[in-house]
Amino acid sequence: MLEKNYNPKDFEEKIYADWEQSGDFMPDMHSSKDAFSIVIPPPNVTGVLHMGHALDDTLQDILVRYNRMLGKKVLWQPGTDHAGIATQMVVERNLAKEGISRHDLGREKFIETVWKWKEKSGGTICKQLRRLGASCDWSRERFTMDEGLSRAVRRIFVNLYKDGLIYKAKKLVNWDSKFGTAVSDLEVVQKETVGKMYYYKYPIEGEEGQYVHIATTRPETMFGDTAVAISKNNEKLKHLIGKKCIIPIINRAIPIIADDHADPEKGTGAVKITPAHDFNDFEVGKRHNLPMINVLNLDATLNENTPYPGLTTQEARAKTIETLTQMGLMDKIEDHPMVIPYGDRSGVVIEPLMTDQWFVDAPVLAKEAIRAVEQGEMEFVPKSYEKTYFEWMRNIQPWCISRQLWWGHQMPIWYGPDGTIFCEESEEEAQTAAEKHYGKSVALTRETDVLDTWFSSGLWAFSTLGWPDKTSYLDTFYPTSVLVTGFDIIFFWVARMMMMSMYMMKKVPFKKCYIHGLVRDEQGRKMSKSKGNTVDPMDTIEKYGADALRFFMAAMETQGRDINLNESRIAGYRNFATKLWNAARFGEMNGCQGRKDFDEKTVQHPVNKWIVAKAKQATKEVTDNLNNYRFSDAANAVYQFVWGTFCDWYIEMIKPIFYGNNEAEKAETKACFAWVLDRILVILHPFMPFITTELWNNTQQREVKLIHAAWPMAEEVNLEAINDIDWAIDLISAIRSLRAEMNLPASAKLNITLSGAGEDSRQHAAAFNTIICSLARLESLSCQNVEVTPDMVQSVFKECTMLLPLKGVIDFAAERDRLKKELETLNKNLEGYARKLSNPNFVEKAPQAVVEEEKRRQAEALENKAKVEKALARIANF
């Protein structure tokens, strides 16, 4: 028995637990069917589910469930990411509450603490994914830091190193002073700010009273200046080239050099060059062999190369300006709009800093990754994201992979006493290699840096399947079928996976990459904690059920567009679920359990034939749209069928059968109802897995679980059966409109006489009788002599409208106006058709079908015109 009210909370969690315990999410490895696999974009282990996940994982689950019902071997591989910086940050914050810093604990103890934290609170997001209904194979859940994946990381690192694609170099990198680590270009965000431009001057050496005027936004870095650059095309200033100037305060002489980096139009035309603290200056420094003077400590305070060691950059800046002013060297200070780099996690200003770091030779790896997409081995959906991908890949810079953190994959690098590098997968192997190199056993020290989190994420598509071991899962499921992710992650992850997979596996990690947009708030603003406009999907699920949220995501997902969250719409999809629930209850109440003997191919009654055909048509639409990743079209096709066809019309049309006494018809209709409801449950299941399962389990005895029910394929749709009833629906709609238009009171009884006969009229009349019966009941109509053919109906109806004995009820003046207006429109259209059809250009150049259609319309309009004229004549005297 179904409860009176649809209450998703009653069953959603219970149903999920059953699936998981019964192993329903595990692939049937013995099946001979194709494989379908998705690896989940691993959420941060520290993460909680947000609307972006809800969208991303709903789409994946729809594809997974759909393919599972197609009978394929389906694996949705779940797991989480150790998220180096993010996790270290969370754990450090917790420690800070107890007044402990990670340095108090020491590296080993700290890492232990992180693991403990992970065991205790790391699983939140996976629990939430279950609540959403994600049918991941949790028995295979992985973590980027677990032993298997760590082994994969070491293996690929050693391979890359030995191929010369990983190298160590002292370079200017983005330095995050909060975490004391290098970060990659991608982890730096540029923020617009109004800063200040400082104009001041450096005295020319040996020329009293002569100066070179410079402009800078960062005066405190002047102690690291090793030159001043002027363009050789700068007529005003080029006489200074070759001289030397003096850095005030520290009185160090630096050369004035010629370099086109100095744009005569910008600033003062002369640029101070600080190679150790600016990426452009670094390049200038390299060109001119300038020394590099580092003026910052790792915590972004000034160092002993400056007069202000220990001060922050802000403090030092103030101090520098003060001193320069006292010395009379300041020219002016102006407001200056500028962008300043910040760490995306830390929120502190990123400093370019010279440090020893490890790099992946991304430009080399990118080549294969580009080729694979060019040659269609991997396709983006929508295709336009290719451009973004190519653009970035073709301009890719070496990827800085070393992080001076504690939480992460420690690099498999060991140093000998003389600094020789041994890169091996284990300490033993490194020892062996060292022994071979030195001819004796020596003590090695391991590199303390860990790897960028995205390094291990880049291996996700194959490391989770067991690589580097040869496993059946790897054979079966790699390359994976599709990757579903947001566009914001293309560079971070998609690009890196492509590079790593092409390098190591020589195959793409996924055959398709479906890119979706962002979930925004109702006004289309980006959701962010600081704006306070985030919506917790768990709250939404609590309020409307997981099915409603999922359906919302699917229905709103149109390719290449962001989704604005819309609570009323989610409520609308909860109502949709309620509607289906009640329809099922209607079936239950009328004994529609069991459809054992029902064969939808031999169904008799026109209404049943019609709904069967409609159901098949809807199935085809859903199937086609899902195959093309058109989520919203697929969702809307089911929605429209369930509500607009099944509930609005079918149920209404079969009521007379249920309340009548033709037992044969009744029996067939009951079975048919059950069949259609089952069909709905099947095609709706990927979108709304919970309610469909609950109804599946409670409407009749089952041999298969819905999650494994077969998706119907390649059915023939009986279009004739569809027409048989569709015209009747049009008719009823027209009658209803007419009643409303005429303002008839509910009690008014209409007398409609339909007449006409045709060869095939009997069948249609049967259908029509059914309709009219329900209509009579609902619309207070009585109908006689019903015998019509579909193609007659329009005309019959038009006539009977006019013949309705409604004198005194109809406002005939208004009706005349309406008809006259219609006549006008028809005449106008007829003119248009005639003009077109007499235009030789149209007749010759337009497609034949279009011309035919035009002719048909013309004929139709002529016919209508005749009828309207006739009708006008009839009511002329009223």
Added chain:
RNA sequence: GGGUGUGUAGCUCAGUGGUAUGAGCACUACGUUGACAUCGUAGGGGUCGCUGGUUCGAUCCCAGCCACACCCACCA
């Protein structure tokens, strides 16, 4: 500065070279029909951003413009 995308009903958005039978929500009127008021029936509401061009025909294709997003790079 380079690039991408978006302007269609009050709102959020589908869609299409052939008269926009557009969707949901919101709105108006009516409705205690034996699944459902988390409902039903009917209705109002659009010069498809602007201007040109291509075409027999443009909301759709092309060009320009305006507006709004976003991405990349840089600004001494």
